[in-house]
Amino acid sequence: MTPLVVRPEPQNQALCRALAEAGHRPVASPLLSFGExxxxxxxxxxxxxxxPRDYVIAVSVPAVTFADNVLKRQGLAWPACGYVAVGETTGRALAAAGVTGITVPEDPRSEGIISLPGLQRLAGCRVLILRGDGGRHLIAPTLAERGAQVDYCEVYRRHYRPDPDGSLVKNWQSAGVDSIIVTSGGLLTHVFQLATAQAKEWLLSRLLIVPxxxxxxxxxxxxxxxxINAEGASSQALIAALDERKRNDRQ
Known part of the structure; x- marks a missing residue:
């Protein structure tokens, strides 16, 4: 298959390499970068x-990366407390940063986070949510209703690649893209917004792999x-979902 890969670097290059090794013809088009x-x-x-009785919630890998970098620059360690990672990939990033006691909900949506047993009774607790610019609006008010003092910390900002002349979508069409791998809701929205009215029908007919x-x-x-829900944002999960569709098409 010819999947379009829009995730940011360096994950884009790694996923494209793994896709090629699996027999696909990936089209690399990173649409997102991050800043402090x-x-x-x-x-x-x-x-x-x-x-120790408090919680830190990391909503993404960039949230962990930027937070860990600033702590390392100042010679500081992550505090001893409860940690919640939104998704297995974010959990692995926290573990790689030396964090222990990490909980990863089975459901990566906000609903999955607020359903965790440890976050039901929070009177006298503080919850710090590490996030980018915007998003995850359900978590804070729900946890505050349960007695927590909730703080946000915007540790990174998203920068989406523009396409003022429409050349990106035209290039995807010329490359014969038959599928798109999208690893976040923000990227999904941006891909959709890049397509002109004339290109929307083409875009919406592509196979879409999501995490x-x-x-x-x-x-x-x-x-x-x-x-297709790959149930994860790792290269292995995304490729497995694409390969399953490829096998089904051959039958």
């Missing part, structure tokens, strides 16, 4: 007030008709 968030300088101070139920639901709401 406006509140990143406050992170050491915020983490310094976290106690979670949340993104799958969003894709169907936009009008995508062929959506």
């Amino acid at each position: 968030g406006a509140e990143l300088p406050r992170l050491p101070e915020l983490l310094g007030t976290v106690s 979670s139920i949340r993104v799958a639901d969003s894709a169907r709401e936009l009008g995508f008709t062929q959506v």
